[in-house]
Amino acid sequence: MLYCNCRMAVKLLCLCLLLALLFPSWAKKQTCLTSASNCNECIQSGPECAWCTAPHTNTPCHTLRGLQRAGCPKSHIYNPQGRVQVVRNDSSTEPADAQALLLQPQELSLRLRPGVSQSFPLTITMPTDQPITEMIMDTSPVPAGLNITFGSIMKGNPLVIQVKVEAAQCPSESDDSNQNRTGPWSVHVTPKGFSQSVKLEISLECQCDCMRNCEENSPACFGRGTLVCGQCDYTTQHCRGELDSFSSPGDDRCRSGPNAPVCSGKGKCVEDFCECDKRVNPKERYSGQYCECSNFDCPYHNNRICGGHGSCECGQCICDDDWTHDDCSCSMETASCMATNQQLCNGRGMCQCGKCRCEPPYTGPTCEFCPSCVGVCHLHAECVECLAFGTGAKKNRCETECSHLTVTMVETRDDMPEPGETTVHCKMMSREDSCFMNYSFSQTPSGGQSTVVQAKDCSPALWQ
Incomplete structure (x- = not known):
């Protein structure tokens, strides 16, 4: 009998090892803090962790797939992944100075979720008299835990380099050695031997946006608790904060400042809280503590808000990956600018918004046509x-x-x-x-x- 039990134990052990080898995701240890008491704790516990803002969710902190399996609606899953947005991408309309180095873009804004990298292409047009060699990139001092790496996409002139930025982890809440714990930080990337640089404005996504909005005495909490990020808290007051600094009762609690309009003129004050006006279009809405934000008051391109390549958040377009400009109308992809010789715009122009701007007398979609050129x-x-x-x-x-x-x-x-x-x-x-x-x-x-x-x-x- 003992012999049989031993054989059975060995078989079970072998089966477990086999499953772990064939299906490593089963054997991977769950790292999300499923016992997290709030959204901030959850997203800081790991880059794969998401939070469900639907009320009365038993386990609101889990992986994205775990929340989906548990039935959390997609619209209620908070899972920030960071973003890259081009702030400045200037280029001269005149032929480039033969002695000048041109970097594109010149300034970017990066929001990083620790553990989730963000990357973007950096185009470097070298002076015509400069020998084309491997480019070495220097960076200004980088905060601890932040890593910037460079990889070549396309050699030649212009040179295209892929810049990858990643943060290791969110700073500890108890770490008060640096008040600027999550940014923004300004980091400059400079080709070695040149003075021109690219500015990166970097900040960490360690706080949930939904923590800024709360509903005291919420019906979802039986009128006795505060609803924050879909969860009820019956112990503390979350929503007062700055509002208690106003001495005047009534509507003054619904103003963003002493002389500001009540609820930004887009809502009414009910029991010291703003109730934002409804829009005729149900997809359009005002939001924010003082109804100061909207998801529709953003630039349009081709009759589509944010060009159809981004979302409108508080009156500002948040562009999808590889799109930029205030209306998200400019594509950052370069494939459409690649000439048959594998150079951007045949080395005879600049790739802007997915299209070549050719230097005269060159023309055509990739600057490969020159009617006046001999031959x-x-x-x-x-x-x-x-x-x-x-x-x-x-x-x-x-x-x-x-x-x-x-x-x-x-x-x-x-x-x-x-x-x-x-x-x-x-x-x-x-x-x-x-x-x-x-x-x-x-x-x-x-x-x-x-x-x-x-x-x-x-x-x-x-x-x-």
């Missing part, structure tokens, strides 16, 4: 000939060397597109039969488009 017609003549007529020097290599070019045949020169900013007309001689080919060339993101007259011009006269 455009000659550069594509052999591919046009082999694709359109099956002749010429590249006729045996046409598929491999000319796949970037698309050819359309037309009957006469009048059927070709009009020449313009991105289209040029060409007349090139074929060495094979000494006849002239008439065609147009237009630069496209995938390479080029050529419209070719189907009959060659074999007369000795040149096309005037």
Whole structure:
């Protein structure tokens, strides 16, 4: 009997080890403080911890997946992840000074949830006489627990560097050695050997926004407790704070200052608390202790609030990742600016809001087209000939060397597109039969488009 029990114990131990190996997430120790008494304690206990603001939740502190499994509505889950917002991204409209270093963007605001990194691309345009080498980045003094690292995305000029910022943990509540425990801190990132720098305004997300709003004698707490972040507290007064500093009774408790309008003019004072006005559109609302905030009074772009790429919080657009400007209309992605030579805007312009601003005389979506530059017609003549007529020097290599070019045949020169900013007309001689080919060339993101007259011009006269 003892032998059988031992064998069974060994089997169970092996099964547990096998499950731990196959499903490591099962074996991972739960780090969220499920016994947290408030939202602040919860989010500070680990980067994966979230808080449920729905009233009467038995375990409001858990992982995001844990709260979802427990039935907490998505709109009631508080799970800050931080954000990056571009504050300043200036660029000259004139051709860049050959001796100047250009950094883009120049200033950013970062909110960090400890344990959750934030990153952004930094574009560095080097002076033309500067040899292109590995760039070393220096930073001004960084607060303890804050880590900034750099990784190269694209070499060349301009150089694109990925900047990653991460905070280790929230400071202890008992640590009063530094009053500025959660920021904001100003950190400057400077390419070694240059004076220009990028300013980072960094602050930590260690406090829950919902802790600022509370409801005393809340019906959700049977009229006897204070509702804070969805949980009832029957022991302390949370909501008075600064309001008790006003000596006047009544409406004065509903003013943000001695001479401020009651409830910011957007609500009414009921029992010393602001009840914000309702909007005709139920999705629009006023909020805040004095109804000072709204989720609709923000800039619009393309008839969409915050351009459809952010949320309106207290009259200010909070842009989604990779979007910036006060109306979130500017994309920070650079893929649409990448030329066929894998340089941003072909090294002939600046990528702004996902579009190239080309230096004259270069044009086109990626600054690869130059109608006035010598050699455009000659550069594509052999591919046009082999694709359109099956002749010429590249006729045996046409598929491999000319796949970037698309050819359309037309009957006469009048059927070709009009020449313009991105289209040029060409007349090139074929060495094979000494006849002239008439065609147009237009630069496209995938390479080029050529419209070719189907009959060659074999007369000795040149096309005037």
